[in-house]
Amino acid sequence: MKQQKVVNEAMNTPERRRESRRLYLKKNWQLYALMVLPLIFIFLFKYGAYAGLSIAFKDYKVARGYAGSPWVGFKIFKEMFAHKDFWPSVGNTLFLNVLNLLVTFPMPIILALLLNEVKVKWFKRVSQTLLYLPHFLSWVIIGGLAYQLFSLNNGVINALLTNLGASPIPFIQDDTWWLITYLFISAWQSMGWGTIIYLAAITSVNTELYEAARVDGAGRWKQCVHVTFPCIRSTIVTLLIMNLGKVMQGSFEQIYALMNAKATKYTTVIPVLVYRWGIEGGKFSRATALGLFQSVIGLFLVLVSDFISKKLGEEGLI
Amino acid sequence: MSNNSSAVAAPKKVWTAARKKDLFFDTLFIIILTLVSFMCLFPFIHVFSKSISEEAYVIANKVVMLPKGFSLNAYEKIFADKSILRSMWVTIVVTVTFTIIGMFLTVCAAYALSRKELKGRTLMSFLIMCTMYFVAGTIPDYLLMNSLHMLETWWCMILPLCFAPYNLLIMKNNFQGNINDSLVESAVIDGAGHFRILWSIVLPLSKPIMATIALFYAVGRWNAYQDALYYIKQRTDLRPLQLKLYYLIVSATESFQAEGGVIGVLTNPEVLRASCVIFATVPIICIYPFIQKYFVQGTMIGAVKG
Numbered sequence: 192m193k194q195q196k197v198v199n200e201a202m203n204t205p206e207r208r209r210e211s212r213r214l215y216l217k218k219n220w221q222l223y224a225l226m227v228l229p230l231i232f233i234f235l236f237k238y239g240a241y242a243g244l245s246i247a248f249k250d251y252k253v254a255r256g257y258a259g260s261p262w263v264g265f266k267i268f269k270e271m272f273a274h275k276d277f278w279p280s281v282g283n284t285l286f287l288n289v290l291n292l293l294v295t296f297p298m299p300i301i302l303a304l305l306l307n308e309v310k311v312k313w314f315k316r317v318s319q320t321l322l323y324l325p326h327f328l329s330w331v332i333i334g335g336l337a338y339q340l341f342s343l344n345n346g347v348i349n350a351l352l353t354n355l356g357a358s359p360i361p362f363i364q365d366d367t368w369w370l371i372t373y374l375f376i377s378a379w380q381s382m383g384w385g386t387i388i389y390l391a392a393i394t395s396v397n398t399e400l401y402e403a404a405r406v407d408g409a410g411r412w413k414q415c416v417h418v419t420f421p422c423i424r425s426t427i428v429t430l431l432i433m434n435l436g437k438v439m440q441g442s443f444e445q446i447y448a449l450m451n452a453k454a455t456k457y458t459t460v461i462p463v464l465v466y467r468w469g470i471e472g473g474k475f476s477r478a479t480a481l482g483l484f485q486s487v488i489g490l491f492l493v494l495v496s497d498f499i500s501k502k503l504g505e506e507g508l509i
Numbered sequence: 510m511s512n513n514s515s516a517v518a519a520p521k522k523v524w525t526a527a528r529k530k531d532l533f534f535d536t537l538f539i540i541i542l543t544l545v546s547f548m549c550l551f552p553f554i555h556v557f558s559k560s561i562s563e564e565a566y567v568i569a570n571k572v573v574m575l576p577k578g579f580s581l582n583a584y585e586k587i588f589a590d591k592s593i594l595r596s597m598w599v600t601i602v603v604t605v606t607f608t609i610i611g612m613f614l615t616v617c618a619a620y621a622l623s624r625k626e627l628k629g630r631t632l633m634s635f636l637i638m639c640t641m642y643f644v645a646g647t648i649p650d651y652l653l654m655n656s657l658h659m660l661e662t663w664w665c666m667i668l669p670l671c672f673a674p675y676n677l678l679i680m681k682n683n684f685q686g687n688i689n690d691s692l693v694e695s696a697v698i699d700g701a702g703h704f705r706i707l708w709s710i711v712l713p714l715s716k717p718i719m720a721t722i723a724l725f726y727a728v729g730r731w732n733a734y735q736d737a738l739y740y741i742k743q744r745t746d747l748r749p750l751q752l753k754l755y756y757l758i759v760s761a762t763e764s765f766q767a768e769g770g771v772i773g774v775l776t777n778p779e780v781l782r783a784s785c786v787i788f789a790t791v792p793i794i795c796i797y798p799f800i801q802k803y804f805v806q807g808t809m810i811g812a813v814k815g
Contacts, residue, residue, distance in 0.1 A: 215626075221703035222627045229618035230633065232672045236653070237640040243649030253655075302545065308538050321546040323801060327793050329732035331751045335758040335786040336552040339559065345779050347555050350570035383549065384808075391809050410527075411534065443647075444735050448759055462647070469648040470739055482646025490643045 247480040253473075267480045276464055277481070284460040284485075287373070287446075288438040294374045296434060299385025300427060304415060306386060307393050322383025334448035337363070337376055361453075369454035376449065388430065389423055396422040429505040436496030439489040461485045553790065560584070560784035564777045583784035593788070595746060596753035603666045603749055604730045611671040611726045612719070618672075619680035620707045623688070641674045651739055665740040666749065670730075676722050679810050683718040684711060721807035724800050731793070754789055758782040 242257075247267055249260040271277055302322065309315045325333070340346050341362035349359040362372045400418045409417060443462035450458040461481060469478025554574055559567055563578030571577055587593055618637070622630050650669065651660075659665040688711055696706050712719070734751035741747050748756075 218697065219624075219626045219703065222621045222624055225617040225621040225703065225707070226627070226633060229614045229637070229672060229677075232614060232668075233637050233640060233674075236669045236672075237645070240645035240649040240653045243652045244645055246649075246652070302542075305538050305542055308534070309542065310535065311539070314539060314542075318542045318546040320798065320801060321549045323804075324549055324794075324797065327728060327732075327797055327804075328790065329734065329751050331734055331755045331759060332786055332790055335754065335782060336556060338758065339556050339779075339783055339786070340552055345567075345570065347570070347573055351573065353570075379548065382545075387805055387808050411531070444733070447735075447738075448755065465647050466739070470651060475648050475652065479646060479648040482648055486644055486646055493642055 244479060244483055246476050247483050249476060251476045251479075253475070267476045268484075271477050271480050271484070274477075276459060280459050280461050280464040280481075283457050284441050285438055287370075287457060287460060288441060290370070290374060291377050292434050292438065295378045295381050295385075296431065298378050298382035300389055300423075302382055303386040303389035303393060303423075304419065306390060307419065308411065308415075319383070319386075322386065324383070325380045326384035328380075330442070330444040330448035333376060333380060337372065337449060341372055363451055364453040366454045366456035369451075370457055373446075373449055373457075377445070388426060392423040392426040393419060425505055428503065429500055432496045432500045432503075432505075436493040437489070439485055439492055553787075553794075556783045556786050560780060560787045562780070564780055567780050567783075568777055583780045584788070586781060587784055587788055592745070592748075593750075593753060593757075593785075596748050596750040599663075599747055600731060600750040603663065604727050606663075607667045607671045607730045608723055608726045610667065611673065611676070612723055614672040615677050615680055615722060616707070616712070616719075618677055619684055620703070620711055622677075623681050623684040624693075624703070637674050637677065647739065654740055660740050661742070661744045661747065663747065666730075666737055666747075670733075670736065671726070673726070673729075676725055679807060680715075680718055680722055683715065683810060687718075688714060717803070717806065718810075721803040721810075724803050725807060728793075728800070728804075750789055754785060758785055 246257065246260065248262055248264060249257075250263045250267070251257070251260045306315055306319065309318075328336075338346075340348055343349060343359055343361055343364055346362065348362065353359055360368060362368050396419060400422070401414055404414050404418050439461075441460050441462055443466065446458060446460055446463060447466075450463070462485075465478045465482050465485075468474045468481065472478075551574075555572070558574060558576040559572050560583055561579060561581065562572045562576040563580045564582075566572050566577035621627050622634055624630075627633075654660050654665050654669065659668070692710060693706055696710055701709075732751060734749065734755055737747075737749050737752040738755070741749075741752065
């Protein structure tokens, strides 16, 4: 490439340039051909959907179509902010995600440190296989499993409790218990899979550090606290910041599969409300505005966390 | 690894205090990990036992770990319910098509974007990656499907999501890191076009990453139900398995449509739900041990620059 540039500068005539462009295209047109379909997909399905965001500023009716619906400025947003379900849904989204982060974030770290201490190879492998398993299941299956385990009359946990003489616990019917069950399931699903990144980080720790620590008389606990943990600290910090950037997002599939008609206090999160307003209720403009609100704040948080992460000298997200 | 301490500290088999302490902690860690692993497995054992137990025991809440009695009534009912088998078929067709189209697009874009000769590749990457961090949202997606007349069709479950920027990123990084540049350049000098290079040089050298990404696509598609929930409302014959399961066991708004002779056999809904969960989980559990390795690798590649 560099050589070509030198040659081009030396004989920079229009014919030369046209000739080199022709040669370049002859050699590389296939690269552009390869990009055609992927770009069409991106533009059609992603950027095409961005066009639909305009209805957050319009009084959209299906019968009138995009073009026929009048612009109304921020009227839809004002209505949305005033709606009785709006602030609770924002609160619930933040509340559930922050609690979720507090509960689920430390688990993989603890598990990874424990797995690292296990010397028996086959045991380590078998337990890793079992721990990763929940990650491969759909939320519908997990919802079904949760129902079989935790339901009031037929759940096995309550059957065991009754056998022990305790009174059954409304794990999924009572709001507070639902929250606990939700967090438990969330941790159950993600803890094993989360260890992968930490285990990779632990593997890359220099073994000389351990040897030096042992020479200084450090036992296993001291080695863990003074060698392993400091070495994976940057991974922990990066992941924590990245997860904090996601507190406005939320998995619709997870909450929708785990919610029920009895315990509804915490379950109306933003994606659920979007679904109810838009697809069930037909209030497309208002639901789009809510989705846009979430996307914009979500993007802002991701950019901030990326910025902080890079400031701390860690690898950024973007 | 920190695990050599005992080997260094106690070359002779003497039960020093340190060695005893070591053994104690080893045992403790193994017990904790066994408990946690068991927690991951227990729901399946329980639900499986429930699904093959006799109804009376299930109704009396007697089944915990081991099945009581033996009955395959519930499974007979599932296989008699045409709509469940149909959903399984829909899921299989959608997953296979989705994965093929997704892989084709991902490979094409990943190769082109990994070549320095492609002018404007920074811009193209930027345009594609942007869509990862700013999503239009449920309703614009829904209205787009509506205006493309894709609601209530097979395509709404295949086309919108089958090209994932995240997978593209992983594959592109892998091509850049693993394919030797001089190999491609010498092929160019020999007069090979990029189609040819991609097909005969890059792809044969990239089998592991291809397997990983294909599995990311396939398992993701198999497990998702959100888009089907949005887009498939009237055409019940197009419901994928996960959505069908959602209606059957989570929201319980639908009952089994058994046909033929088994109607007379009353099967408890609990047992039916349990066997449904197992029915839908078995495909994943069967292939899981073989695909786990690829998933772990893929996640680590993604984590390096994710």
